[in-house]
Amino acid sequence: xxxxxxxxxxxxxxxxxxxxxxxxxxxxxxxxxxxxxxxxxxxxxxxxxxxxxxxxxxxxxxxxxxxxxxxxxxxxxxxxxxxxxxxxxxxxxxxxxxxxxxxxxxxxxxxxxxxxxxxxxxxxxxxxxxxxxxxxxxxxxxxxxxxxxxxxxxxxxxxxxxxxxxxxxxxxxxxxxxxxxxxxxxxxxxxxxxxxxxxxxxxxxxxxxxxxxxxxxxxxxxxxxxxxxxxxxxxxxxxxxxxxxxxxxxxxxxxxxxxxxxxxxxxxxxxxxxxxxx
Numbered sequence: 660x661x662x663x664x665x666x667x668x669x670x671x672x673x674x675x676x677x678x679x680x681x682x683x684x685x686x687x688x689x690x691x692x693x694x695x696x697x698x699x700x701x702x703x704x705x706x707x708x709x710x711x712x713x714x715x716x717x718x719x720x721x722x723x724x725x726x727x728x729x730x731x732x733x734x735x736x737x738x739x740x741x742x743x744x745x746x747x748x749x750x751x752x753x754x755x756x757x758x759x760x761x762x763x764x765x766x767x768x769x770x771x772x773x774x775x776x777x778x779x780x781x782x783x784x785x786x787x788x789x790x791x792x793x794x795x796x797x798x799x800x801x802x803x804x805x806x807x808x809x810x811x812x813x814x815x816x817x818x819x820x821x822x823x824x825x826x827x828x829x830x831x832x833x834x835x836x837x838x839x840x841x842x843x844x845x846x847x848x849x850x851x852x853x854x855x856x857x858x859x860x861x862x863x864x865x866x867x868x869x870x871x872x873x874x875x876x877x878x879x880x881x882x883x884x885x886x887x888x889x890x891x892x893x894x895x896x897x898x899x900x901x902x903x904x905x906x907x908x909x910x911x912x913x914x915x916x917x918x919x920x921x922x923x924x925x926x927x928x929x930x931x932x933x934x935x936x937x
Contacts (some may be wrong), residue, residue, distance in 0.1 A: 660808045661871045664731040668738045673730065674763040675722065675793070729793055729811075730762060736812045740819045743865045747926065748826075758822040759788040760815070780814055782821035784830050789818040803886035807879035809872070813859055813917070814883060820858030824851065833932075845906055849889075850931040852907040853916040856884060857929035860920020867921070877921070884917045885910040912937050 722730075741757045748755035761767060767774045770786030780791040791814075799814065800806040824830045833851050837844045863880060866872055885891065888910025890900045907913070916937065919928055931937050 660812060660866070660873060660876055662732065662735045662739075662808075664728065665735070667731065667734040668741075668760070670741070670757055670759045671730075671734045671737060672759060672761040672788075674761055674767060675726075675730075676764050726793060729796065732808060732811065733760065733762065733791070733793075733815055736815050737819070739866070740816055740862050743862050744819070744823060747861070751926075756787070756826060758782075758819060759786075761788055761790045763790060763792055764794075765792065780818050782818045782825075784821075784825045787822060787825065789815065789822065791815065791818070799883060799886070803883070805879065805883040805886040807875070807882075809863075809876035810879040810883035813863070813880035816859035816862045817855050819862070820855030821851075823858050824854065829854070829932075845904060848906040849908045849912075850937060853912055853937045854929050854931040856908075856913050857916040857920035857931065858926075860917040860922075861924050861926065861929070863917070863921040864924030868924075880917065880921075881914050884913040888913050908937060 737760045741755075745755045745757075761769070763774075763776075765776050767790055769781075769783040769788065769790055771781075771783035774781055774783075774790050776792040776794060779795055780789065782789045795814070796811050799810060821830070824833075830851070833847055837847050840847075859880075863872075863877070867877075887907070889905035889907050890902070890909040893900050893904075902909075908916075916929070916931065922928075
């Protein structure tokens, strides 16, 4: 993908190497000790410092140049998706509130609870933030056989697709349907995830029009979509495939909906909740 590192997005929060969302340094520890004396409570061990950045907060690890470039890349993709969706919403007479992206290591506190690296990238509607441990990209290449920067971009664009659903009220309506029809919970989840794939395709459509794609980029994204299909993951893990337990859709479905968004570039092309879909 053609891109140039620049100033990192104002909507990017870097919590790499920070335990549980924040780690108190010497300054933060002193502040809590003083407050403990003032209020007569042990604030240091009360959990007050968890998830809160205080003066002197420090990270636990150094970063490599390669990882810093990856942070620059996801920052670029974040800002680029924002520009594309702002334009789409503006054309419809609506305002697009930009999401945030938190980059973390191992675990993180979100508005939806504690997130773990093992969960993979995720989006939290409560705080309108996407979360990703960059280690997932290594796994995407090594475990799932989906290397390349546009495969990485697809993963982030998919999570931003969930933000679009949240802003449009689709996420809320889907949760209501899940509560009203528990037996359809997984099927509704599949439709939700496939729509996020389609929305990622809408962004990819814009990158193609702006000549940001290089040879093989589209194939990288399609390979990533295929690699993380429920059927392929189940087959790899258990040797069996059970469609009733799917939550994200099959490899073929994920590829098809991403391609639909990329070919049409229109929100109306992505109605995975229509009768007869997905």
